[in-house]
Amino acid sequence: MYKVAKASEYLAITGSGIRDIKIAKKGWVFPGQSCAIIEVSPVNYTFQVQAMSAEKLPFVLPAVFTIGPRVDDEESLLKYAKLIAPHDKHSDHVTELVQGIIEGETRVLAASMTMEQVFKGTKEFKQEVFEKVQLELNQFGLIIYNANVKQLVDVPGHEYFSYLGQKTQMEAANQAKIDVAEAKMKGEVGAKLRQGQTLQNAAKIDAETKVISTQRQGQGRKEEIKVKTEVTVYENEREAEVAKANAELAKKKGCLVQRGPGGGGGGRQGGGLEGR
Known part of the structure; x- marks a missing residue:
């Protein structure tokens, strides 16, 4: 007889010609053999x-x-x-x-x-x-x-598990409170730190601004003094040149005055000698 197992079944065939058990989905069952349906x-x-x-x-x-x-x-x-x-x-x-x-x-x-x-x-x-x-x-x-x-x-x-569950819930609730408190503290500290940093940065900027302003003012005064000095030197040099020119002019005038009378007297003396 030929037998076929369903999708969720197997055939377990034993008997003549089979050493132990033959597991199959389909097969011939011969005389001297037995077949059992295995539901899997x-x-x-x-x-x-x-x-x-x-x-x-x-x-x-x-x-x-x-x-x-x-x-x-x-x-x-x-x-x-x-x-x-x-x-x-x-x-x-x-x-x-x-x-x-x-x-x-x-x-x-x-x-x-x-x-x-x-x-x-x-x-x-x-x-x-x-x-x-x-x-x-x-x-x-x-x-x-x-x-x-x-x-x-x-x-x-x-009721050990009940107590452990309550303990766990209480620990979780307490931890949540601690977390909230720590978060609030961190927020407040962070705000204070930010405020302090803002004030420090503002003071630093003010100080740097004053230093830069002072440096610029000093630089301006240096430039002003330098210009005034250069003008004074230039004026002194001009005055010296004018004085020098005046002195040379006066000297030249003095030489011309001295040469004028002496030249006339020489001429008159020569004429007297010729008359004699």
């Missing part, structure tokens, strides 16, 4: 895992695990076909098996951690639970397709 679609398992921390404080871990056979590995399918497939996957046997693995690994891990470590490292705690549970499920050919662990819950009479 995953199933959701919901648990309320009871655990206890290192301080012996109990808590509840609500979890929903989506678990099914590993279809991408033939060896895992063989394990599943041998160990799980003979039972209804919704049966108490399979549920108790999966629950026992999850609770066992969760309790062992929680017992090595303080309640505060569990509370503050919830994400890491959940991830480690998944990894340890998966290691145990591997021997049955199962894989965790998805796992959703809800917020850790207190056991009645042990």
